[in-house]
Amino acid sequence: MTKILVTGGAGYVGSHACKALAAAGYEPVVFDSLIAGHDWAVNWGPLEVGDLLDRDRIAAVVQEYRPEGVIHFASFAYVGESVTNPGKYWRNNVTGAINLLDELVACGAPPIVFSSSCTVYGMSDADYLSETLPIAPINPYGNTKRAIEIMLSDYEVATGMRHTILRYFNAAGCDAEGEIGEDHDPETHLIPLALAAAAKDRDRLSIFGTDYPTTDGTCIRDYIHVTDLADAHVRAVGQLLEGAKSNVFNLGAGEGYSVRDVVDAVGRAVGADLPVQDADRRAGDPARLVADISHARDVLGWSPEHSSLDNIVTTAWNWYRSRRQIVGA
């Protein structure tokens, strides 16, 4: 079986990608520190616990498995924390990536898929963001993603290691079979927080900013189902293994929804209105981020099949409910 090394494979998007890789006939080998990931989310191949900052450990895992392809998810991903503690993000995300790339080069430079983010576009005014726009992140988390994107090009020039950069918009929803789902600590994302408010596990949801230049004054985002993201990774790694050249793709649904649209969808899924309160803008939030996904459609042959807002919220609610019973929230 073709082995794919998956760093961060015990995390939210990584675990869904491992499930999809296994279904497509690959063996996902997970390398994860379990700082943010969960061992219960690793069900489709071996789990090697380790930190990319431990160079000897990643070297040993790469040499043991000699993967034919790699998907690199492992990263810290709290925008707010990256602003207050940039060193933590530069050290973990960028130094970790350097260690990984150097060990891969020492093992034949297998092609790599990299999880990047729409945050690299910063405060763009474009209605639909395309990959050809200049990148200009506005927070340290985004800067680390940009740095790694640049690093991948430099490594390709030097070593021939090919890469695919996937820029996710707002990853959301959970596995339809309920095996895995979103579980961040602390949770900062809109949909799980709205579900918690609807379930009365939180007093209310704060709506961060109601005076944006959008239809209802709240921020517009492009929510993409994690199962669609997982499928894009399988396609990207498959094309690289067949010799595709390096590329970069936006992954979104290509449609924008406001915070109030999400609140309404959560109310429908849960069958209960949720208490909300209008709050100040959150620093660094662009008014609108929506993907132009034509490049992924054309080249990856990918399209979002699971990303209606109602399906995103319903699968997230099913997961939330089942976890709530387990953890007794």
Ligand code: UD1
């Ligand atoms: C951010 C990043 C994204 C990154 C992700 C990682 C930006 C622009 N986006 O997504 O690239 O991959 O974090 O975690 O940097 N909201 C509320 N109330 C809440 C929580 C959120 O109103 O309690 C609003 C936010 O203001 C935003 C929307 O909901 O408009 C989505 O927020 P969130 O789920 O936190 O994701 P992003 O910040 O868009």
